[in-house]
Amino acid sequence: MLKNFWYAVEFAHVVDSRPRRITCLGQDFVIWRKRDGSVACLSDLCVHRGGALSMGKVVEDRVVCPYHGWEYESDGACMKIPANPPGRGIPKKARVDAYPVVEKYGMVWAFLGDLPEEERPPIPHIPQHDDPRYRAVYWETVLEANYERALENVVDAAHTPFVHGSAFGDPGRPEIPDYEVTETEWHAEADVQFSPPPAPGIWGMLYRTKERQPVVVSNGWYLPNIVKLHVRLPFGDLILYDHNIPLNRDRTLVKIVGYRTFYTGKWADASAAKRIGKIFEQDRPIVENQRPELLPFDLSAELHIRSDALQVSYRRRRQQLIDRGWWIGEDDDANSAAARREATVIPSPARRDNPELARAWVHKPRGENTDEPARRAE
Numbered sequence: 001m002l003k004n005f006w007y008a009v010e011f012a013h014v015v016d017s018r019p020r021r022i023t024c025l026g027q028d029f030v031i032w033r034k035r036d037g038s039v040a041c042l043s044d045l046c047v048h049r050g051g052a053l054s055m056g057k058v059v060e061d062r063v064v065c066p067y068h069g070w071e072y073e074s075d076g077a078c079m080k081i082p083a084n085p086p087g088r089g090i091p092k093k094a095r096v097d098a099y100p101v102v103e104k105y106g107m108v109w110a111f112l113g114d115l116p117e118e119e120r121p122p123i124p125h126i127p128q129h130d131d132p133r134y135r136a137v138y139w140e141t142v143l144e145a146n147y148e149r150a151l152e153n154v155v156d157a158a159h160t161p162f163v164h165g166s167a168f169g170d171p172g173r174p175e176i177p178d179y180e181v182t183e184t185e186w187h188a189e190a191d192v193q194f195s196p197p198p199a200p201g202i203w204g205m206l207y208r209t210k211e212r213q214p215v216v217v218s219n220g221w222y223l224p225n226i227v228k229l230h231v232r233l234p235f236g237d238l239i240l241y242d243h244n245i246p247l248n249r250d251r252t253l254v255k256i257v258g259y260r261t262f263y264t265g266k267w268a269d270a271s272a273a274k275r276i277g278k279i280f281e282q283d284r285p286i287v288e289n290q291r292p293e294l295l296p297f298d299l300s301a302e303l304h305i306r307s308d309a310l311q312v313s314y315r316r317r318r319q320q321l322i323d324r325g326w327w328i329g330e331d332d333d334a335n336s337a338a339a340r341r342e343a344t345v346i347p348s349p350a351r352r353d354n355p356e357l358a359r360a361w362v363h364k365p366r367g368e369n370t371d372e373p374a375r376r377a378e
Contacts, residue, residue: 001025001026001147001246001249001327001328002223002224002318002321002326002327002328003025003112003113003326003327003328003346004111004112004113004114004115004120004121004326005111005112005113005120005121005223005224005225006102006109006110006111006120006121006122006123007024007025007109007110007111007112007224007225007245008105008107008108008109008226008243008245008255009022009024009029009031009041009107009108009109009110009245010022010031010107010108010255011106011107011108011138011140011255012039012103012106012107012108013106013138015031015032015033015039015108016032016033017032017033017034017035017058018032018057018058019031019032019053019054019055019056019057019058019063020032020054021044021052021054021055023245023247023248023253024110024112024245024246024247025112025246025328025346026246026247026248026249026328027043027044027112027345027346028043028044028045028052028054029041029042029043029044029099029110030042030043030044030052030053030054030063031101031108031110032058032063034061034074035061038101038103039101039103039108040061040063040074040098040101041098041099041100041101041108041110042063042072042074042076042096042097042098042099043076043096043097043098043099043345043346043348045096045345046065046067046068046070046072046096047078047093047094047095047096047361048065048067048068048070048094049067049068051065051066051067051068052066053065053066053072053096059071061073061074062074062079062080068081068082068083069081069082069083070082070094072095072096074098075098075350076095076096076097076098076348076350077094077095078090078094078095078096081094092356092357092360093360093361094361095357095360095361096345096361097345097346097347097348097350097351097361098348098350099111099112099348099349100117100349102123104123105123105126105129105241105257106129106136106138106257107243107255107257109123111349112346113326113346113347113349114347114348114349114351114352115349115352116349116352116353117349121185121186121223122186124186124187124222124226124228124241126241126257128239128259129257129259133261133264134237134239134259134260134261134264135259135260135261135263135264135265135268135269135272136257136258136259137257137258137260137269137272137273137276138255138256138257138258138273139255139256139258139273139276139277139280140253140254140255140256141253141254141277141280142247142251142252142253142254143244143251143252143253143254143284143287143288144250144251144288145250145251145252145287145288145290145293146246146249146250146252146293146294146295147225147244147245147246147252148244148294148295148318149287149290149293149294149295150242150244150252150254150287151221151225151226151227151242151244151314152295152311152314153283153286153287154219154227154229154242155219155220155221155227155310155311155314156308156310156311157176157179157192157194157217157219157307157310158174158176158307158308159286160194161173161174162174163282163283163286164279164282164283170194176192176306176307177192177193178306179191179192179309181309181310181313183313183317186222186223187220187221187222187223188220188221188310188313188314188317189218189219189220189221189228190218190219190220190309190310191216191217191218191219192216192217192218192219193214193215193216193217194214194215194216194217215231215232215233215234216232217229217230217231217232218230218232219310220310221310221314223317223321225243225244225245225246226241226242226243226244227240227241227242227244228240228241228242229242233262235262236260236261236262237259237260237261237262238258238259238260238262239258239259239260240256240257240258240259240276241256241257241258241259242254242256243255243256243257249293249294250293254280256276256280258272258273258276260272295315295318297319297322299312299315299316299319328346
């Protein structure tokens, strides 16, 4: 799992003024919408006794811990400790990590890392969201598999005739013509040609007046976890942005935003979502049973051919970022199912911006006999 990126962690339309727990990179966060409409994001871990802030409430834009009533501003600073007598100050350690948030393209994005603003990788550009020609639909599910396996599956052109032969591929024509990959620092994309069978249902009705032609699919990835699938159908465009959110190393929350230029009425949304779900469910048993469960670090650990060019480009770029120190390993998982004496927190920009606070809210284990959880910086 990679830190120091913007992660789309939730659909924007479901976030309101109530605290909401979201999970990414093996860590729980609490998000809520403030009175000015902006969204705040904190580590869901009260520094006092490890209470879940998402189980509390929001009072005047502050999230209140349900355990002892500590109140935290959106910048992570504790502003009220009810147990303190009047006049007693609040310790500098009384704060939790706060993460930058942007609401864009129908998603809430949180920057999970400590890079200064000028060094952060960009949020992918999604022009279809504000284009009136496109209609958006939202769909999500949880996949019992690693997010990188999920990501690579979507950019794997060669599996289409075999896994999606009834809907999106032609088993009689499984060949994948050679394609060129266009790469930037944070993105790679390629155009791949398919000859799919006619679409069933109401979408298939459009084929009756159109001569069937090969379909060009633009497929690509955006670091750290997004896949774009642009299908140019004879009657219009279908573009899916697949956000593979790593709940932990072994589970992925998949949030898909699909855009279409045909059947753009609200009445067709259910059909569009159903189609997305049907195609995804064809992939599910394959991806959930891949071995090894985690993507190998060594590029030579699995065999690659020309049709795997997009996956290979992802793995090479991923290795560069691992070498840069952006990788979060098993020891950094704050949401592990196993009992632990330390809970790792992904460092926020405040740790870097203010040296005085860099380790101000880091708690370490007190010894083998303590039952008190501790928080440490990754």
